[in-house]
Amino acid sequence: MIMKVSVILTSYNKPDFIDRVLKSMMEQTYSNWELLIMDDSSDEDTIQKIQPYLDDERIHLYAHKVHPAKRLLTVRYATLINEALTSITGELICYLTDDTLYHQDRLQKMVDVFQSNPHIDIVYSSQRVVHVDKHLVETMSFVREANQILEHASFQVDHCSIMHRRRLLPLIYEKYGQYWDDEPKHWHHADSVFWMRLNDFAAFYPLNEVLDMTYKTPHSFHHLFSSMPYDLIDGTVIEKDGEYYQIAGGKLHEIEKCWVNEKNRRAIRVPSLCAMKYEKKDRLEVPNYTVVTADHGNTFFYIEDQKKRRFVSKRDVQYFQFRPKEIYTISNEQLQMFEESGLIQASPVFSPPNRRLFKWKQDVYLLMHHTFCRIDPEVVKRFAFYHQPIKLYPSQFTLFQEGKPIIPLYMESLQEFDMSLYNTSGRKHS
Ligand code: UDP
Numbered sequence: 001m002i003m004k005v006s007v008i009l010t011s012y013n014k015p016d017f018i019d020r021v022l023k024s025m026m027e028q029t030y031s032n033w034e035l036l037i038m039d040d041s042s043d044e045d046t047i048q049k050i051q052p053y054l055d056d057e058r059i060h061l062y063a064h065k066v067h068p069a070k071r072l073l074t075v076r077y078a079t080l081i082n083e084a085l086t087s088i089t090g091e092l093i094c095y096l097t098d099d100t101l102y103h104q105d106r107l108q109k110m111v112d113v114f115q116s117n118p119h120i121d122i123v124y125s126s127q128r129v130v131h132v133d134k135h136l137v138e139t140m141s142f143v144r145e146a147n148q149i150l151e152h153a154s155f156q157v158d159h160c161s162i163m164h165r166r167r168l169l170p171l172i173y174e175k176y177g178q179y180w181d182d183e184p185k186h187w188h189h190a191d192s193v194f195w196m197r198l199n200d201f202a203a204f205y206p207l208n209e210v211l212d213m214t215y216k217t218p219h220s221f222h223h224l225f226s227s228m229p230y231d232l233i234d235g236t237v238i239e240k241d242g243e244y245y246q247i248a249g250g251k252l253h254e255i256e257k258c259w260v261n262e263k264n265r266r267a268i269r270v271p272s273l274c275a276m277k278y279e280k281k282d283r284l285e286v287p288n289y290t291v292v293t294a295d296h297g298n299t300f301f302y303i304e305d306q307k308k309r310r311f312v313s314k315r316d317v318q319y320f321q322f323r324p325k326e327i328y329t330i331s332n333e334q335l336q337m338f339e340e341s342g343l344i345q346a347s348p349v350f351s352p353p354n355r356r357l358f359k360w361k362q363d364v365y366l367l368m369h370h371t372f373c374r375i376d377p378e379v380v381k382r383f384a385f386y387h388q389p390i391k392l393y394p395s396q397f398t399l400f401q402e403g404k405p406i407i408p409l410y411m412e413s414l415q416e417f418d419m420s421l422y423n424t425s426g427r428k429h430s
Pocket residue numbers: 009010011012013040071076077080096097098099188216219220221222223429430
């Protein structure tokens with residue numbers, strides 16, 4: 001019996017790599033395979049690199065169209081894999097990304113294990129992980145070893161290092177109602193979530209040989225999304241092609257350069273994928289979370305949700321850590337356009353401005369829409385908050401409700417796992 005292997009390759013804009021990936025398939029010493037290229041609307045360059053390989057009848061291209069705004073709604077590779085799993089014809093399945101090369105014996109060696117061990121359902125092998133810079137020059141590399149039978153393979157084994165029998169699929173589907181979990185919080189770990197499902201039914205058997213080599217490029221999600229929460233924080237100013245935008249109320253609003261450059265508001269760069277999901281709306285004359293004065297510093301206002309809140313005194317401006325260079329002068333007419341909405345003061349009634357950092361016990365909180373959201377230090381850094389957290393007294397902290405913590409996306413997914421089950425020393429993303 002010669003077993004057929006279905007290889008599912010997810011592809012998105014890696015013109016520099018895809019050719020080598022496909023070549024590594026063509027060079028396999030084992031020939032009974034099919035390759036499903038699940039392309040996620042790649043650029044022309046990438047498609048052109050794929051084209052010549054389509055002459056091989058084992059290779060099939062599934063070209064997906066995805067609207068840019070929809071790209072972050074699911075873990076795209078998991079969504080594409082789920083679709084591929086409904087069309088495969090092999091008894092053995094493995095996964096490949098467009099920045100990973102299989103060793104030429106990879107399929108042969110894994111198939112051999114299945115042929116001679118009918119009780120084994122999943123095999124994994126060692127992997128070389130290579131980090132490269134933007135010129136594709138190696139900056140560091142290490143080997144992720146496959147040296148033991150794993151009952152809990154999540155976070156130890158990569159996307160591209162396993163092969164499993166097809167017979168596990170209906171079991172998973174029956175239990176979970178789907179194969180791979182493509183909820184967006186799993187962007188970094190959807191493979192580990194799937195391994196957990198596989199582990200419900202079988203253990204991972206090791207093949208202690210490096211059979212694939214995966215590259216981490218500056219464009220990979222791993223790098224782009226580290227420290228990014230799923231949603232951009234309201235009020236964030238981003239720069240894109242020389243234009244500036246502010247996230248306000250879940251929409252992207254253009255703002256004048258003067259609000260960013262002359263003063264101390266820092267614009268951050270975010271992966272274009274993150275910005276694409278926000279609909280563009282009209283320009284804001286004065287961005288939110290800006291301190292303004294129209295009478296040369298006698299009275300100060302804070303613009304929040306396109307309304308103005310008056311600081312009771314200049315001391316309150318200082319108390320909440322606004323520095324002189326963050327204060328903008330606007331005209332009286334401009335100020336009049338904003339509806340009044342409450343006061344800002346430190347005491348006697350603690351009425352703080354939103355989008356300021358506060359410190360309570362060991363943690364930093366961001367006040368957002370009048371709730372204290374614990375914010376991870378990595379996110380504080382990534383979003384370029386430039387003031388010191390303001391220390392809170394117990395009576396102040398309890399005045400507001402606690403909101404959803406603002407943490408990097410990968411941490412959100414990790415919270416679902418019982419990490420004590422895994423050897424996290426070699427913790428991995430995707
Ligand atoms: N991918 C995709 N659609 C996207 C982004 C990524 O199908 O919008 C695929 C990509 O082709 C790759 C996998 O998801 O096969 C993981 O992406 P990447 O290599 O960028 O991430 P990392 O290696 O850092 O996890």
